[in-house]
Amino acid sequence: MASPKKRLQGLVAATITPMTEHGEINLSVIGQYVDYLVEKQGVKNIFVNGTTGEGLSLNVSERRQVAEEWVTKGRNKLDQVVIHVGALSLKESQELAKHAAEIGADGIAVIAPFFLKPWNKDVLVNFLKEVAAAAPALPFYYYHIPALTGVKIRAEELLDGIQEKIPTFQGLKFSDTDLLDFGQCVDQNRQRQFAFLFGVDEQLLSALVMGATGAVGSTYNYLGKKTNQMLEAFERKDFSSALNCQFCIQRFINFVTKQGFGVSQTKAIMTLVSGIPMGPPRLPLQKASREFTDNAKAKLKSLDFLSCTD
Numbered sequence: 001m002a003s004p005k006k007r008l009q010g011l012v013a014a015t016i017t018p019m020t021e022h023g024e025i026n027l028s029v030i031g032q033y034v035d036y037l038v039e040k041q042g043v044k045n046i047f048v049n050g051t052t053g054e055g056l057s058l059n060v061s062e063r064r065q066v067a068e069e070w071v072t073k074g075r076n077k078l079d080q081v082v083i084h085v086g087a088l089s090l091k092e093s094q095e096l097a098k099h100a101a102e103i104g105a106d107g108i109a110v111i112a113p114f115f116l117k118p119w120n121k122d123v124l125v126n127f128l129k130e131v132a133a134a135a136p137a138l139p140f141y142y143y144h145i146p147a148l149t150g151v152k153i154r155a156e157e158l159l160d161g162i163q164e165k166i167p168t169f170q171g172l173k174f175s176d177t178d179l180l181d182f183g184q185c186v187d188q189n190r191q192r193q194f195a196f197l198f199g200v201d202e203q204l205l206s207a208l209v210m211g212a213t214g215a216v217g218s219t220y221n222y223l224g225k226k227t228n229q230m231l232e233a234f235e236r237k238d239f240s241s242a243l244n245c246q247f248c249i250q251r252f253i254n255f256v257t258k259q260g261f262g263v264s265q266t267k268a269i270m271t272l273v274s275g276i277p278m279g280p281p282r283l284p285l286q287k288a289s290r291e292f293t294d295n296a297k298a299k300l301k302s303l304d305f306l307s308c309t310d
């Protein structure tokens, strides 16, 4: 069984893929981006080419280049770099898994194929197993995001017996609000050293209570510092401070959600907060409006979320 240096824990930023104004990937700012995450946000793990990274909107060559740049620039700075290698084509997914191993990534993650879909657990596990086998030395994470994939097989069911099928299985990124499912994933796998990574940033505190060992999310790019304060408060059992942090984060996410919040808006916010140009998203996404960016900026200011860079 592959074993990571140590269990993936704490915050994991789902990285944005920086792009030029013409919509090409922009590798040139990734070095700065690593330093920003580590130094300004206290975030030392990343999840590359996922939802936030528009991984499914990039071609295989772009995905390889982006992954390689993050691994190279993160060396000796980041704790772990997990590459999302999910794709509709099993072949592409295997190629990306093998590539992730070759460049020295710390793990791979895969979403369920979402056009021609697996309709039951066994088929999904077979697909994941074929991808995992292309990188037999890398920890493997299943990325559960039913609202986007349309594959609603419960994570608890998927985890039952998974290590017998996928020896490198190391954990789960759970991007859903079903805390019964999440809690049962933790409860039924207490004997195993799995990472239970929660992916709904505005509800992380509830998931910590349920046994989350870490979190992967888009907002840790720019709210990492605040979220780390929450994790620390939770650790020392100061639940009222932890709740204050969560409410503060919720006020921001609630505010932007009402105006339409997704990857495009994340790119705009991160550009604003970090000063690193993230560029526009790629079609079918559209650039966030000027009005959104102005509103988000005012809100970040009023919540004092800009203080770490100002």
Ligand SMILES: CC(=O)N[C@H](C=O)[C@@H](O)[C@H](O)[C@H](O)CO
Pocket: 014, 051, 052, 175, 199, 200, 201, 202, 216, 217, 218, 219, 253
């Ligand atoms: C659908 C989506 O992109 N979810 C992200 C990660 O899974 C989250 O980090 C959200 O962006 C965040 O929770 C804000 O809603």
Ligand SMILES: CC(=O)C(=O)O
Pocket: 014, 015, 047, 049, 050, 051, 052, 053, 199, 216, 217, 218
């Ligand atoms: C949020 C997340 O995990 C992703 O962008 O894939």
